[in-house]
Amino acid sequence: MEIGNLSQNQIITTFGPGSIIDAKEDSVMGLDINYWNNDGEEYRRIYFNKLASYLGVRYFLEPKQGKNSFPVIIFPDWHVCSNIKCNLVFQLSESVTGNPEIYDSKGPRCPDCDFRAYPSRFIMFCENGHIDEFPYREYLHGGKTQCEGKIRLRSASYTSSLSSLILSCDNESCKARKTMGDALLKATFSDYSCKGRHAHRPSNPNDKCSADLIPSLRGATNVYFSIVRSALEIPPWSDKIFQRVEKMKVEIDNYIEDKKIEAELDDEVFDYEKAQMRGLKVAYRKLEENLMTFEKFIEIYKKIAEGASEYSEIKESEYNSILNHKALSKNYSSFLASEEDLPDYLKIYFTRLIRIEKVREIMALKGFTRASFPDPDNDNFASVVNLAGKDTGWLPAVRTSGEGIFLELNREEIENWLSNFDSKAISEIYDNEYRKHVESKGWEYRQNRDLVYVLLHSLSHALIRELSLRSGYSTTELQERIYYSENMCGLLIYTASGDSEGTLGGLEEMGKINNFQDVLINALKNALICSADPGCLKTYPGNENLNGAGCHACLMIPETACENGNRLLDRRTIVPTQEKNFKGYFEKLVREVCGISL
Numbered sequence: 001m002e003i004g005n006l007s008q009n010q011i012i013t014t015f016g017p018g019s020i021i022d023a024k025e026d027s028v029m030g031l032d033i034n035y036w037n038n039d040g041e042e043y044r045r046i047y048f049n050k051l052a053s054y055l056g057v058r059y060f061l062e063p064k065q066g067k068n069s070f071p072v073i074i075f076p077d078w079h080v081c082s083n084i085k086c087n088l089v090f091q092l093s094e095s096v097t098g099n100p101e102i103y104d105s106k107g108p109r110c111p112d113c114d115f116r117a118y119p120s121r122f123i124m125f126c127e128n129g130h131i132d133e134f135p136y137r138e139y140l141h142g143g144k145t146q147c148e149g150k151i152r153l154r155s156a157s158y159t160s161s162l163s164s165l166i167l168s169c170d171n172e173s174c175k176a177r178k179t180m181g182d183a184l185l186k187a188t189f190s191d192y193s194c195k196g197r198h199a200h201r202p203s204n205p206n207d208k209c210s211a212d213l214i215p216s217l218r219g220a221t222n223v224y225f226s227i228v229r230s231a232l233e234i235p236p237w238s239d240k241i242f243q244r245v246e247k248m249k250v251e252i253d254n255y256i257e258d259k260k261i262e263a264e265l266d267d268e269v270f271d272y273e274k275a276q277m278r279g280l281k282v283a284y285r286k287l288e289e290n291l292m293t294f295e296k297f298i299e300i301y302k303k304i305a306e307g308a309s310e311y312s313e314i315k316e317s318e319y320n321s322i323l324n325h326k327a328l329s330k331n332y333s334s335f336l337a338s339e340e341d342l343p344d345y346l347k348i349y350f351t352r353l354i355r356i357e358k359v360r361e362i363m364a365l366k367g368f369t370r371a372s373f374p375d376p377d378n379d380n381f382a383s384v385v386n387l388a389g390k391d392t393g394w395l396p397a398v399r400t401s402g403e404g405i406f407l408e409l410n411r412e413e414i415e416n417w418l419s420n421f422d423s424k425a426i427s428e429i430y431d432n433e434y435r436k437h438v439e440s441k442g443w444e445y446r447q448n449r450d451l452v453y454v455l456l457h458s459l460s461h462a463l464i465r466e467l468s469l470r471s472g473y474s475t476t477e478l479q480e481r482i483y484y485s486e487n488m489c490g491l492l493i494y495t496a497s498g499d500s501e502g503t504l505g506g507l508e509e510m511g512k513i514n515n516f517q518d519v520l521i522n523a524l525k526n527a528l529i530c531s532a533d534p535g536c537l538k539t540y541p542g543n544e545n546l547n548g549a550g551c552h553a554c555l556m557i558p559e560t561a562c563e564n565g566n567r568l569l570d571r572r573t574i575v576p577t578q579e580k581n582f583k584g585y586f587e588k589l590v591r592e593v594c595g596i597s598l
């Protein structure tokens with residue numbers, strides 16, 4: 001079946017395994033990666049042990065579209081006949097038209113009248129990531145039933161409301177009838193429990209699950225959230241020699257693994273060090289002559305083998321590489337950065353402004369969640385559905401090229417700012433609400449989210465909104481990386497939409513100081529007002545809302561652009577407002593340069 005044109009990027013970010021895809025003729029779901037055809041050299045490999053080791057795999061494969069390379073199944077199975085005289089609701093797998101040959105040539109057809117049939121608009125899922133069919137028969141009959149009468153779904157009027165959709169049973173002795181009005185209410189299904197089905201792993205047995213079922217429309221955005229983990233490929237990791245050794249490392253690992261199995265079979269004690277040294281020697285012999293000395297080879301191998309166990313390690317390594325860009329040789333074809341001189345009045349707020357003219361990013365798909373957006377710092381909480389990377393040893397990933405603007409904030413000024421108002425109390429509100437949110441999801445509370453994070457995040461959004469008007473990239477093409485920990489206080493706004501080597505150049509251009517001043521000042525001006533004021537301005541986190549003064553009208557951006565699901569935003573951290581409890585970090589700048597007095 002044709003699924004239309006999906007780019008590699010789309011398979012990673014939006015239409016990966018477990019997502020529902022509107023294909024040309026029907027609705028389908030991508031299968032887990034252990035169903036992908038992985039025997040030949042069909043997929044291109046990407047080596048980057050830092051990200052791979054963190055994700056528990058050895059390397060990555062670039063996805064490819066195609067019947068075997070990106071296999072899908074029909075989902076949902078329930079279909080509705082489009083003939084208004086028929087409107088039969090049926091399971092395709094139980095009908096003759098479900099036969100692959102008929103299906104492939106004619107698409108889904110009604111078994112009764114042979115008219116075109118359409119996939120069910122309704123599906124069910126749960127917070128643990130399971131997904132299932134909408135229980136039409138049970139819904140119509142008010143629970144479990146013996147009735148096997150034919151079911152029809154008719155529209156009683158020309159309005160599109162759900163209550164005008166009537167489900168009915170043909171059986172003379174039953175004649176059940178019900179509108180679809182309650183079909184999307186969670187309460188309707190309070191007596192049902194999740195069957196623990198992962199439709200993207202058709203040959204696996206169901207999980208045990210006691211979560212509530214959530215009825216939903218097939219195309220709703222909360223049916224699938226991809227968990228993408230990415231790393232910038234910055235020197236030395238992008239160095240050609242490093243790349244060469246990255247590739248060798250997988251061979252060395254295989255060699256060690258073989259030796260270990262041999263030792264086990266021979267009942268011998270396995271000497272890891274010895275096996276590793278021999279593996280290194282074998283691999284080194286395969287390298288082109290004079291590429292590097294054996295000592296250098298070992299040194300690089302060890303550096304690569306360190307890997308990363310926490311995502312924050314990856315971010316810290318990027319952060320340091322960006323700050324040290326001057327020390328990196330300019331010979332890299334994949335990384336280019338230049339420092340901008342900050343004028344004195346901006347030096348108060350920022351310590352560094354760096355234009356990233358060229359950078360490569362590896363984006364790997366780890367798994368997905370349903371129902372709620374995954375947390376950027378949590379990886380192994382119960383509701384994540386991981387792809388089968390443990391079995392395959394790889395995950396799907398793409399390598400993109402991009403450009404960006406990096407900012408480091410002045411920590412001293414941040415301390416000043418925090419001491420100018422009762423920031424501690426507000427910080428605690430944020431952190432407590434964040435902790436509650438994380439714990440309610442069954443995630444691990446790992447990183448406190450204080451007001452400085454909110455400041456960095458709000459600034460990032462304000463800049464992205466302004467940059468989308470000037471850089472030639474829309475908000476959906478821009479992305480943020482917030483670098484915040486004991487050792488980091490900065491942000492990167494970048495785009496990694498370039499499939500090939502090329503980018504527009506419009507974004508880094510905006511990082512040139514003359515442009516950047518305008519961008520910053522306009523972003524701050526825009527943050528002063530929101531069409532939802534005064535309500536927006538008076539909002540504090542609480543009741544499952546993790547934002548302060550930050551809403552769709554003022555600070556939010558598309559979820560693909562945000563690293564934190566549009567959570568933890570507050571304009572009051574950046575600009576002066578009439579909220580007396582707050583001070584904005586850029587208050588002085590706004591008053592002086594923007595000439596605004598409140």
Ligand SMILES: [Zn+2]
Nearest residue numbers: 081086110113
């Ligand atoms: Zn029909």
Ligand SMILES: [Zn+2]
Nearest residue numbers: 147149169174
């Ligand atoms: Zn019936």
Ligand SMILES: [Zn+2]
Nearest residue numbers: 126130194209
């Ligand atoms: Zn479930």
Ligand SMILES: [Zn+2]
Nearest residue numbers: 530536551554
């Ligand atoms: Zn607002």
Ligand SMILES: [Zn+2]
Nearest residue numbers: 562563564566
């Ligand atoms: Zn964000």
